[in-house]
Amino acid sequence: MQADDFGFGTQIRKSPYFDATLRWGAKGFSVYNHMYIPRDFGDAEQNFWNLVNDAILCDVAVERQVEITGPDAAQFTQMLTCRDLSKMAVGQCKYILITNADGGILNDPILLRLAENHFWISLADSDILLWAQGVAIHSGLNVTIREPDVSPLQLQGPKSGEIMKALFGEDILDLRYYWLREVELNGIPLVVSRTGWSSELGYEIYLRDGAKGDLLWETIMAAGMEFGLKPGHTSSIRRIEGGMLSYHADADMTTNPFELGFDRLVNLDMEADFIGKAALRRIKDEGVSRKQIGLIIDGDPLAGPNTTFWAINLGGDTIGKVTSAVYSPRLKQNIALAMVSAEHANIGAVVEVVTHSGPTIATICERPFYDPKKQIAAA
Numbered sequence: 256m257q258a259d260d261f262g263f264g265t266q267i268r269k270s271p272y273f274d275a276t277l278r279w280g281a282k283g284f285s286v287y288n289h290m291y292i293p294r295d296f297g298d299a300e301q302n303f304w305n306l307v308n309d310a311i312l313c314d315v316a317v318e319r320q321v322e323i324t325g326p327d328a329a330q331f332t333q334m335l336t337c338r339d340l341s342k343m344a345v346g347q348c349k350y351i352l353i354t355n356a357d358g359g360i361l362n363d364p365i366l367l368r369l370a371e372n373h374f375w376i377s378l379a380d381s382d383i384l385l386w387a388q389g390v391a392i393h394s395g396l397n398v399t400i401r402e403p404d405v406s407p408l409q410l411q412g413p414k415s416g417e418i419m420k421a422l423f424g425e426d427i428l429d430l431r432y433y434w435l436r437e438v439e440l441n442g443i444p445l446v447v448s449r450t451g452w453s454s455e456l457g458y459e460i461y462l463r464d465g466a467k468g469d470l471l472w473e474t475i476m477a478a479g480m481e482f483g484l485k486p487g488h489t490s491s492i493r494r495i496e497g498g499m500l501s502y503h504a505d506a507d508m509t510t511n512p513f514e515l516g517f518d519r520l521v522n523l524d525m526e527a528d529f530i531g532k533a534a535l536r537r538i539k540d541e542g543v544s545r546k547q548i549g550l551i552i553d554g555d556p557l558a559g560p561n562t563t564f565w566a567i568n569l570g571g572d573t574i575g576k577v578t579s580a581v582y583s584p585r586l587k588q589n590i591a592l593a594m595v596s597a598e599h600a601n602i603g604a605v606v607e608v609v610t611h612s613g614p615t616i617a618t619i620c621e622r623p624f625y626d627p628k629k630q631i632a633a634a
Contacts, residue, residue: 266289267286267289267290267291268290268291269290269291270290270292270314270316270317270406270468271406271465271466271467271469271471272314272316272406272408272468272469272471272472273291273314273468274469275314275468275469275472276293276472276486279296279472280296280297280486281293281295281296281488282295282296282297287317288317288318288319288378288382290316290317290319291317292314292316292317292488293313293314293488294488295488296485296486296488299490299491299559300492300584302485302488303490303492303493303585305483305485305487306411306412306453306455306487306490306493307412307413307455307493307585308412308413308483309413309414309482309483309484309485310410310412310413310414310415310418310479310482310483310484310485311409311411311412311484311486311487311488311490312408312409312410312472312475312476312479312486312487313408313409313410313411313487313488313489314408314472315407315408315409315452315459315489316406316407316408316462317380318364318377318407319377319378319384319402320375320376320377320378320402320403320461321375321376321378321384321387321400321401321402322373322375322400322401322402322403322405323373323374323375323376323387323398323400324372324373324399325372325396325397325398325399326372326398327372327397327398328372328373328398329372329374330527331390331391331394331396331398332366332376333527333529334390334394334396334527334528334529335353335386335387335390335529335530336351336352336353336529337351337352337354337512337520337522337523337529337531337532337535338350338351338352338520338521339522339525339527340366341525341527343368344368345368345370345371346369346435347367347368347433347434348365348366348367348368348433348435348448348449348450349365349433350363350364350365350433350520351363351364351365351366351376351520352512352517352521353376353383353386354511354512354529354530354531354535355508355530355531356530356531356534357511357534358511358531358534358535358537358538359507359508359509359510359511359531360506360507360508360510360511360512360515361381361383361386361508362376362378362379362381362383362502363379363502363506364376364377364378364379364383365377365450365459367435367446369435369446375403375405375446375461377459377461379500379501379502380502380503381502384400384401384402387400388400390530403463404463404464404465405446405461405462406461406462406465406468407459407460407462408459408460408462408471408472408475409451409452409453409457409458409459409460409489410451410457410458410459410460410475410479410484411451411452411453411455411456411457411458412453412456412457413455413456413631414479414482414483414484415455415457415458416428416456417482418475418478418479418482418484419447419458421478421482422440422475422478423438423447430447430448430449430458431449432449432450432632432633433448433449433450434448435447435448435449436448440474441470441474443462443464443467443470443471443474444462444463444464445460445461445462445463445471446460446461446463447459447460447461448461451632452489452494452499453489453490453493453494453497454493454494454496454499454623454625454626454629454631454632455493455631455632456632456634457632460475491560491581492581492583492584495560495579495580495583495590495591495592495624496583496585496586496590496623496624496625496626497623497624497625497626497629498592498622498623498624498627500515500592501579504578504579505547505578505579505592505594510594511534511535511538511543512535513535513538513539513543514545514546514547514594516546516547521535521539523535523536523539542597544596545575545594545596545597546594546595546597547578547592547593548592548593548594548595548600548619548620548622549590549592549593549619549621549622549623550567550577550580550590550591550592550593550608550617550618550619550620551588551589551617551618552577552580552588552589552590552608552610552615552616552617553589553615553616553617554589554610554612554615556582556584556589557580557582557589557610558582559581560579560581561577561580561581561591561610561611563611564576564577564578565577565580565608565610565611566608566609567593567595567606567608567617568606568607568608568609569599569604569606569607574595574596574599574606575593575594575595575596575599576594576595577592577593577608578591578593579591579592580592580610583624583625585625586624586625588624590624591608591617592622595619601619602621603618603619603620604618604619605617606618606619
């Protein structure tokens with residue numbers, strides 16, 4: 256398969272790792288933030304086992320960065336998110352929610368603070384660069400907002416620390432969960448963080464020179480060979496086990512943080528103002544009408560993740576929808592994240608789910624389904 260086999264014009268961008276992923280067996284792609292992302296290296300279940308037993312390297316250059324710099328960068332960044340950033344140190348990362356004036360979630364990115372007035376917002380799939388530039392116009396604040404030449408990879412799994420040590424030396428193991436470090440590898444400029452979309456031990460490696468994507472990919476794969484490193488893709492199985500959101504599936508701009516149980520990411524008491532503060536205060540006072548839940552779905556193992564929202568019924572009424580569902584080979588269950596009416600969000604309740612193959616029984620349960628305290632990723 257040649258790189259030229261993929262392409263519908265130049266408006267859909269290819270990552271700096273695109274050719275490398277084809278060489279290493281990528282068989283299917285989807286589009287995320289106007290870029291191709293590898294979604295298929297053969298067997299999704301084998302990809303899961305590679306992740307949880309050894310390590311995988313994923314092209315996630317689609318996690319585009321919104322760079323905020325200038326004298327008012329910290330004040331402006333706080334305007335975008337309901338999470339209190341006042342104690343965020345240089346070198347720290349935070350999972351944040353970007354909200355609109357109605358309190359709806361526009362994105363759930365990782366925020367990185369590289370310097371006192373230098374931030375990156377590492378995006379899920381929505382156009383926050385345009386949102387941030389629009390907000391800046393009338394903010395009265397002195398900021399510069401642009402997309403830098405930055406392309407992340409994810410190195411995830413229990414062997415990822417050993418691979419990082421082989422690449423960067425013993426000192427890299429001192430990097431704490433949700434912290435970052437600026438490093439070089441054979442002259443390649445990088446930022447490395449202890450973050451990732453897997454709920455496993457893992458690192459994100461942010462390439463700062465797109466021309467060196469092929470070299471970086473091959474260097475990491477060569478270092479990881481003895482540790483069982485495989486090329487891979489972000490695992491729907493593992494992220495649903497871990498209760499991690501996929502934007503557009505489990506949340507969108509009509510979803511607010513309280514429906515997802517993300518109260519800890521909303522600080523209504525801080526002095527700083529942020530977009531959506533008044534709406535979120537009102538929502539908190541009035542209570543939510545929907546809640547995210549976990550589901551165990553009866554029946555044969557699902558062949559793959561759902562590609563449409565499945566209705567959830569109770570007593571002949573539709574009470575919600577399944578947003579993300581998959582079969583977990585480790586738990587030997589069909590597991591799902593779902594949104595239902597708040598009055599029906601009762602642990603242990605039995606409901607009907609209308610899957611692609613027809614109605615079946617499901618039981619409402621706690622989420623996440625595995626390692627609820629994230630002890631694996633934070634170890």
